[in-house]
Amino acid sequence: MLVEKTRSILSNRIVQICIIGIIIRIIVGILFTLVYDTSHWIRVSANIASEFGLYGVPGYYYPPIWGYLLSSIMNAGKYLFGIETFSSNPDSMILVANSSGYIWTPTFAYLALLKGFLTLMDIIAGLLIYKIIMISTNDKKKATIGFAVWFLCPLVIVVSCASTMFESVAVIFMLLTLIFVSKDRYALAGIAFSLAICTKVFPIYIMFVLISYIFIKHRESLKTGLTNLSTSIITAFVTFIIICMPQIFYGSTDKIFECITGRFSTVDSGILMDYSAFVILQPMVIILAMLMGVLLYFYAKHHKSEELNSCFFMIALLTMAVVLMVPAGSPSYYVFTVPIFAYCIAVRNLRFLPFFLLMSFTYIAVIFGDPFPFLYTFAVNTNLLDLNHLVELADAISLNNTIPLKIIGTSGIWMFLIDLAYHSSLFKRRFHEED
């Protein structure tokens, strides 16, 4: 009975993909860790354990949700798993201290905890992509392909399990927003949208598409549209207040979006050159995001009402690819483009796969532009590699200019968008049929 049940579970494609993805993540996670970012999470955890809050002392520069999750991860580690230390601090690591200080080296126990959590987030985000494709197509095979594209995406794997960045968490809230809106659950959509923005600010760009969708869906009654929009805005606002209550209470609201405002302040000084480009181009990016809302209106006009949800998912997810067409910013941002690739590859055509692989692998190359620091943690925790030798190699071999690679990476997005536009029904109707 048990054997049969196990066999039945293992024969499920999603489970099989999960097993493959988890095995890859275990290997990547053991070997590679971006010690600089993980060091920050350790420092933030120590600040929390010292009752300094998230922003009371230096160390945490993101909106609060990831900090709260780090706190819950620490609680689980300390209470459930009895992990005594999150970092091992050999003097040898002083060799990699940099201008922002010492790099706290994570223990394998802490890495297992952190990367285990991020892997779980990857699975959940994959299941939400599955759900979205099911809503659009009601085709399990297509939905499974969408799940596989996300969960086995090299960029998603590296960002979660080597860089230990939390993009997947924001993707989850963004996808939940789309699902709730499509199901007319506007209060929940507002909550999910607010949580997405309080994790990573990027999902804010889909706001225009969301507004457009609500009004298109209720085009017969402007009042209903306004009521639904108001419901979402109110719940989003209340959620924001609840999430940021401590910062409001302790007067540190200016720190909530320091990851953005801080980068604005570095533009003048010329630091973070490509981040500067990203910031400077923001007005254009916002206009593009607004145009996506207009695009949804035209799409909906030329499609049957039952196809509205598919158009909505497609354009909302596409917005993330459009706003990330600029070859600037952190490679981890590009995780936000993976859902649209997964959606299009699964729902439309496998021909998008090369563009997706080009984007994904090129951005991995950007992440591993300085490959040797990724091995420091492995060297310290296992003594199988010589840390001194790695530091020498890191000094000698590093990719100083990642802009060309980023251009190649974003060219994958550009080609994808051009291909998509060329074969879109709107385009055909406008030009091909006229021919």
Next chain:
Amino acid sequence: MKKIDFPLLLIIILIVVIMIGQVSVYWISPYTYDSNIEIDGNDITCNVYSSVSNEYTISMFDNGNFSNIEHLYVYFDENYAVVNTTHEEIEEKISNLEQELEIRGVTFTRCDALLLETLLNSTHCDGYAVVMMTGAFPDTVYTGNTDDTLFDWLTNGGSIYWIYDAIGKYSAHDITSTEPLSAIENYDILFFNMTGAINSDTAFGSDPDTERNIGSALKIMYNESTFGISVNVPYSVNIGFVENGFSSVSLTKYYNGTGMICVFGGNIISDTHKYLAQTIVSGISYETSNFITVTDSFNGWSSYTLTIDTDYTNPEVYVSIGDIPVYGRSYSV
């Protein structure tokens, strides 16, 4: 059977996890720590408590003739010039230091240029220390002359903890004056009686210093040795890392008295306040010797008994908890 509403269930679970995190961070901390010591003859039993799985480090050392710091002052005067930084930035750093000292059970008094002058002119020397984070002593106590109030105070046993730029390189005046900072010549001789005692090159220490075992036990992972003190300055305890003969963290006896000059090289970076607090509260000094330390994992109350060697004249015990210290207490035995 009713189908599970996966998105609804998911958002509820995530909100619960997030709110548990928020409550733990801001409203009800699940992290509590405590410690005490019991003395029985030459045996000292240290009792340490943590509400969660953790690591403790108990250090014991002899502080010889050094008078342990009991009164701590931090200099800050918004009317006096600072070096290569702003008053706002220094306020923030002092606030960070305050928090780190608080978790180690220590409070300090802020002093402006006038209060500093009053303190340094008083007989309060032994057991008194001033933290300097502004890059310059005010002209009320230091003008670059050997008969300055500062040097009398150091002679009589006062202690200085210095971080930011080179110690003694500038004398600060009122910010409204035409020249708010005066450069002082031969400042290395004034403080250490040695030419070239202070590093003027940018440097990061890579080799463990002579008393690195102390720094390692106290988890002081600091290697900025720009403006650091030469390892050749006599009567020093160097607990950091060395580069080109300059240490990143030095505790040095004032050459013309019993006072202490503790210098952290470099400028204030993200974790400096942690290391500075750990150094101050642990009570280590240029007299520190026979340093022993023990580290172990624990959850709840745990005890460890140390035996004081008969050689110890001024034993001190320092208890700290956490791989990055989140708690510290110093005990004079």
